[in-house]
Amino acid sequence: MKLGFSRRVLNWFKALIHSRRFSQSWMGKNLSMIQLMELDACTHCAMCTSRCSVAIAFEGIPNINILPSEKIASIKALASGRPIGERELRDILEGVYLCTNCYRCTVVCPVGIDLQNFWIKVRELLLQRGIPGLSVLSPFSFYRGLMKGETAQGDYEKPLIQAREAIAAQCDLMKKKDKVLPLTPTDRKFKSGLNLSAQAKNFSVCFGCQTCTTVCPVVGNYENPQEALGLLPHQIMHAAGLGLRDLAFGSNMLWDCLTCYRCQEQCPRGVSVTDVLYELKNLAVKYVKEKVL
Amino acid sequence: MKFALFLGCQIPVRLKQYETSSKAILERLGVGLVDIEEFNCCGYPLRNIEFKAFLFSSARNLALAEKKKLDVMTLCQCCYGTLKKADFLLKESASLRKEVNAILEREGLRYEGEVNVKHLLYVLHQEVGIEAIKKNITKTFKGLRIAAHYGCHALRPSQVVEFDNPVAPSIFDQLVEATGAESVPWPMRLECCGAPLWGINDELSMDLTLKKLNDGKESGAKYLCVACPYCHLQFDTVQKKIIAQRGVNHPLPSILYPQLLGLSLGIDREILGLKMNQIPSSGIEKLLIEPIVLPRG
Numbered sequence: 001m002k003l004g005f006s007r008r009v010l011n012w013f014k015a016l017i018h019s020r021r022f023s024q025s026w027m028g029k030n031l032s033m034i035q036l037m038e039l040d041a042c043t044h045c046a047m048c049t050s051r052c053s054v055a056i057a058f059e060g061i062p063n064i065n066i067l068p069s070e071k072i073a074s075i076k077a078l079a080s081g082r083p084i085g086e087r088e089l090r091d092i093l094e095g096v097y098l099c100t101n102c103y104r105c106t107v108v109c110p111v112g113i114d115l116q117n118f119w120i121k122v123r124e125l126l127l128q129r130g131i132p133g134l135s136v137l138s139p140f141s142f143y144r145g146l147m148k149g150e151t152a153q154g155d156y157e158k159p160l161i162q163a164r165e166a167i168a169a170q171c172d173l174m175k176k177k178d179k180v181l182p183l184t185p186t187d188r189k190f191k192s193g194l195n196l197s198a199q200a201k202n203f204s205v206c207f208g209c210q211t212c213t214t215v216c217p218v219v220g221n222y223e224n225p226q227e228a229l230g231l232l233p234h235q236i237m238h239a240a241g242l243g244l245r246d247l248a249f250g251s252n253m254l255w256d257c258l259t260c261y262r263c264q265e266q267c268p269r270g271v272s273v274t275d276v277l278y279e280l281k282n283l284a285v286k287y288v289k290e291k292v293l
Numbered sequence: 294m295k296f297a298l299f300l301g302c303q304i305p306v307r308l309k310q311y312e313t314s315s316k317a318i319l320e321r322l323g324v325g326l327v328d329i330e331e332f333n334c335c336g337y338p339l340r341n342i343e344f345k346a347f348l349f350s351s352a353r354n355l356a357l358a359e360k361k362k363l364d365v366m367t368l369c370q371c372c373y374g375t376l377k378k379a380d381f382l383l384k385e386s387a388s389l390r391k392e393v394n395a396i397l398e399r400e401g402l403r404y405e406g407e408v409n410v411k412h413l414l415y416v417l418h419q420e421v422g423i424e425a426i427k428k429n430i431t432k433t434f435k436g437l438r439i440a441a442h443y444g445c446h447a448l449r450p451s452q453v454v455e456f457d458n459p460v461a462p463s464i465f466d467q468l469v470e471a472t473g474a475e476s477v478p479w480p481m482r483l484e485c486c487g488a489p490l491w492g493i494n495d496e497l498s499m500d501l502t503l504k505k506l507n508d509g510k511e512s513g514a515k516y517l518c519v520a521c522p523y524c525h526l527q528f529d530t531v532q533k534k535i536i537a538q539r540g541v542n543h544p545l546p547s548i549l550y551p552q553l554l555g556l557s558l559g560i561d562r563e564i565l566g567l568k569m570n571q572i573p574s575s576g577i578e579k580l581l582i583e584p585i586v587l588p589r590g
Contacts (some may be wrong), residue, residue: 022501053302053334056353059396060339060346098342100302137493138341139371141524142473146307146490160493196356217484221500237416256494258501260485261449274450281341 011111015040026083030125037208038113039076044069048105052165054098062153063222065095068105068115075122090133090289093126097135101143122150127159132166134285137255162254167284170291171250174230181244191243194279203270203276212263212273218256229253233273240276249284258282295325296366296411297358299376302334304368305516309398310566311522314551315368316414322421326366329357335372336379345392351379352393355410356402361473364409366416370521373412374446374454380410381453412447412528414550415456418464426471431559433473437580439553440527440545441465442505442513444521445485451583468550470520472557473582479512481505486519488527499535504529505543506535516577517547521563525549529571546574556581 019036022028028036048057055067064070074092078084084092096119105115123144127136129273136144136159149157168174173181194201212233213219222228229241230251239247246253254277263273304311319326336350346487356377358365367373383390384406394403416424443457443465451459462483466476487502506528509517520526526546536544548570555565556578567575 019492054339054350055342056333057339057349060343060348083386098339100338101306102302102334103306133385134343139489139492140337140342141492142338142488142526143492145495145498146526148534150496217501218497221497221504256490256497258445258485258487258489260489262445262485265449272450278340279344282344285342 008111011041012037021269022079022081025079027075027078027122027125028081031079031121031251033165035118035121036171036235038111038118039072039079041111042069042076042113043111044073045110047108047110051104053100053104055103061094061098062103063091063094065092066098067095068119071095072113072115072118075118086131089126089129089131090292093123093131093133094122094135096126097133097140099123099140120147124155128155130158130162132162132288133159134163134166134288136163137162137281143199143240144246166288166292167255168250170288171246172248173244173246178289183271190245190283191240193283201267202271203237203240203273204269206234207240207269208234208238209268211266211268212237212271214263215266215273217260218253218258229256233277236280237273237276240280245287247278249287254280254284294323294416294528295327295363296416297332297361297363299332299354299365299367299369299372300334301367301369301372301522303526308522308525308549308569310552310569311549312370312527314549314555314560314565317564318551318555318558321411321560322417322426324416324421327361327362327363331357332470335369337371337375337376340375344430347375348379348382348389348393349396351376352383352404353402353580355380355383355408355518356397356404358408359404360402362407362412366411368411368413368520370412370444370447371523372556373410373456376410377454379454380406380408381435397560412456412520414447414465414468417468417554421587422469423467426468426554428473430557432462432557432579432581432583434557434580435473435582437474437577438477438514439474439516439518440509440512441469441482442486442519442524442547443521444515444524445483447521447569449482452536465520467516467551469553472553474553474580477512477514479509479511479514481508486521486524486527487533488523493532498527498531501536501541502531503539503541506532514545515576516551517545518553519547520550533571544572546570546572549576553577 015037020035020038046069052068058066059229065074099119103116219225231247236248257277259274261274332354334350339347400585443462447456448459462490469476487498490498517528525547552565
């Protein structure tokens with residue numbers, strides 16, 4: 001459903017004139033001339049959204065920037081210099097990050113806007129601005145990893161470090177030097193929150209045999225796993241049972257889990273270890289989002 | 294035999310050769326495929342972020358297939374594991390099903406649990422069958438030692454995925470051996486490829502990948518064989534980066550199973566897209582031999 005040639009030429013010409021108003025803003029200065037024109041050429045027809053691979057995620061994560069047609073509108077607002085708060089910036093970042101880089105939006109756009117490249121560009125701009133987002137600690141980062149050579153090493157690492165720091169900042173108990181925990185940190189709300197599905201209700205039957213930790217390839221990769229990873233899988237199951245949110249969220253183990261399901265497969269008590277880790281990550285993402293902004 | 298082919302997000306843009314080679318071998322073996330354009334992300338990366346977002350994504354795909362009364366075949370093991378997980382959860386919980394269907398009904402969809410999700414390897418082994426594959430083979434490999442990489446999300450959690458024996462699987466080995474190649478035993482064959490952490494913790498991801506590659510080489514394998522886009526991208530594109538960064542002297546090239554089988558079936562190498570693999574795997578063709586035709590009588 002591409003537009004006719006003459007219509008497209010006309011649109012582009014109009015876009016060229018109009019796009020000059022974008023060139024003063026921070027976002028506008030960082031986009032290419034073509035991209036500024038593309039911003040103006042968007043007719044908000046929502047073809048991209050109708051074909052987007054992750055549009056349905058909007059039903060679970062109520063952030064309108066997940067939808068490509070709304071993302072591009074937000075970016076247009078950013079480029080036109082409208083003052084935008086930190087919270088909105090974070091939402092735009094989440095929107096551009098929750099993208100599988102499948103290029104379907106670019107393929108279907110009737111005006112020929114390379115939308116996928118917009119997401120990639122804006123993602124990097126916002127990350128470098130220091131907007132925190134835990135989405136970078138998910139497999140949505142795989143493609144960013146494949147394109148690693150295109151970003152300077154420091155710029156590449158920065159958002160990953162920032163995300164871990166954003167979690168650590170919310171996990172005070174992890175910072176206790178004497179490692180003696182108060183007896184009453186049980187957060188019942190946290191514990192009862194681990195029931196998104198039947199998959200992760202069973203952490204409390206863990207009897208501490210450490211099989212999960214023994215078979216974990218990530219644990220096995222380190223000489224001193226606790227130093228690198230914080231709590232190990234069996235300890236995270238305990239932390240969940242005791243309601244020690246900070247210890248569960250703040251352990252690198254949670255974010256360095258491969259989800260290879262070795263632990264869950266081997267658990268003699270039938271604890272869904274990997275699924276519990278998945279749910280803990282879900283809760284942490286929500287918790288940090290609420291706390292930070 | 295007819296399936297809705299679930300390609301996922303990686304294959305159409307980053308691993309076209311997996312699509313073309315799979316379609317070619319399946320056509321040769323008489324497996325019918327239907328493309329459903331409306332399919333979306335399986336939900337795999339969303340599982341780390343938000344449970345419901347993952348479930349809705351997965352369920353929408355299942356509902357689309359159910360509407361067409363088709364079973365789903367995936368080429369990706371992460372898609373496979375995710376769709377199986379969602380299917381399992383939805384069959385288990387009526388309340389989740391209700392919630393999901395309330396969302397799906399807005400676009401005229403429903404999921405009642407009628408769809409079977411199968412992975413390419415399972416279809417080839419269980420539905421096409423080793424004997425039928427062998428009958429179609431025109432050339433066999435001789436002296437080719439392959440390390441078959443099973444992939445985590447196909448094998449585990451076994452209660453959910455029901456792919457093969459999770460501790461001692463054999464279907465991939467049998468499929469590799471059907472081409473005449475030798476499937477070598479290697480201690481780390483059931484370990485993770487490292488891809489889930491690529492982009493998140495690259496050093497750790499590289500450590501794990503490198504261990505597997507070294508184990509495969511030490512076990513005498515000349516090639517890795519995989520059936521998942523994430524595993525292949527990790528063993529191919531990422532291995533190239535590992536070689537550069539960690540000073541590894543020689544690679545262990547990865548070949549996709551339909552490429553391996555396709556060579557044996559005599560399918561055009563352009564369609565199999567061997568050249569599109571980043572680490573050259575074309576040397577494998579030298580090990581193909583024409584069958585010896587015995588005189589009648």
